[in-house]
Amino acid sequence: MMSAKRIRICILENGRTPDDLIDRFGSYPMMIEKWLAPFLPQAAFTYLSPVSGDKLPSPAEFDGYILSGSKYSTYERSPWMVGLIAFLQQLRQERIPVFGICFGHQLMADAYGGLNAKSSKGWGVGSQRYEHDTHTLPAENAAYVFHQDQVNKIPPEATRIGGSAHCENGVFAYSFPAISVQYHPEFTAEYVQALAEKFRGGLLPDLVSANALDSISQLPVDATPIAEWVAGFFQKHIDG
Template sequence: MSQKTLRICILENGVTPDDLIDQFGSYPMMIENWLAPFFPEATFTYLSLVQGEALPAPQAFDGYILSGSKYSTYERSPWMLALIEFLLQLREERCPVFGICFGHQIMADAYGGLNAKSAAGWGVGAQQYEYETPELPGCAAAFVFHQDQVQQRPPEARRIGGSSHCKNGVLAYSFPAISVQYHPEFTPEYTQALARKFRGGLLPEAVSLRALDSIDSLPVDPSPVAKWVAEFFRTHLGTKHGNR
């Protein structure tokens, strides 16, 4: 029996810097390249909210992935407000959604939590994350690039992972939604490129140097997270389709 094709929409909330996009691709491309090998029954569509494309009807796709962004959720730009309303619709319709970095943060805001700039400062490079779920390794490194964090978890969210720098780093909700503060789609080369590009400007010199050292010393395997995310969509969409 052939598998049912699952239609996944990746919502682009930020764009790769102009001088890096030819080499590394867009954020939706990075996400698809990371996830697709573990999710062969999925087809991916990209919609760029940050570049003015309209949100679809919630039922237009089987599930959604929210990319990262250089913007902060508390800026509350019109497209962010529209995304928050859309996330509430997805919860109402129990449509699966997975958020990355900015996506993790705006999901927390939409669902009753609070994202804000963290007193812990920038997290850049590779960090060790610890997990509290059997679906993921007990401890594994991940690539990060953020200074905002989820300060208060939403009422329906439970913490299932985090780092010493970011406590609320991985959240799972009581409805079909999961999110991570880190970037499972980033490669070592792209994370290094960001640390070098913003060194001495956006990022203090010491932050960039620590980031580059961490990338060299902490190996990152993004495949367990990809398997977890693929199984999340499979499980919820299998239930959803089975009820039709």
């Protein structure tokens, strides 16, 4: 039975929606809340922005944390990333649940003894088929992706529970309260399409964008099972 207790979730913003798209699609924390809130109705969400210079809270200030994606790479080791790695290590020590998305997945891997790097497989953009090796997620489902970095060394306390042909180490569950995904369950088809069009011929090679746009039209995504999994994770690890 779902707990009636208010759950305090802090979404940490590690990247910003492009200026010309934010009015239409909202910030990344807004996207995450819109995606997850219907499945975690007892949650109260707070947004903090490490990438913009916001000070990190004390770990126990919130019941759980979510790390957003970012255009940055974890191996840049900007001061705010170094601070966030130390914060993640505190969360592990205090067993406070955390869920990471894309850059969040990668930074958690770095913080917990793995390694993230630029992938020789190049960009993954659009809709991809993912396979999961756990009964709590569909055996196969489509997911939206936008990344060129990947985790190539799994942290010692992580179990790989999902991946794709493009990204083998795509979903982790840890031996402490932490889970993460390389894909973007909070993204919509419209937003990924807007990114693929915006960066076509610049950040993204023309063929990457063209294939991404094709995949979005051919491989529909339903992120509902991922939301149910993440909601269940927070409910399990936060006392009622």
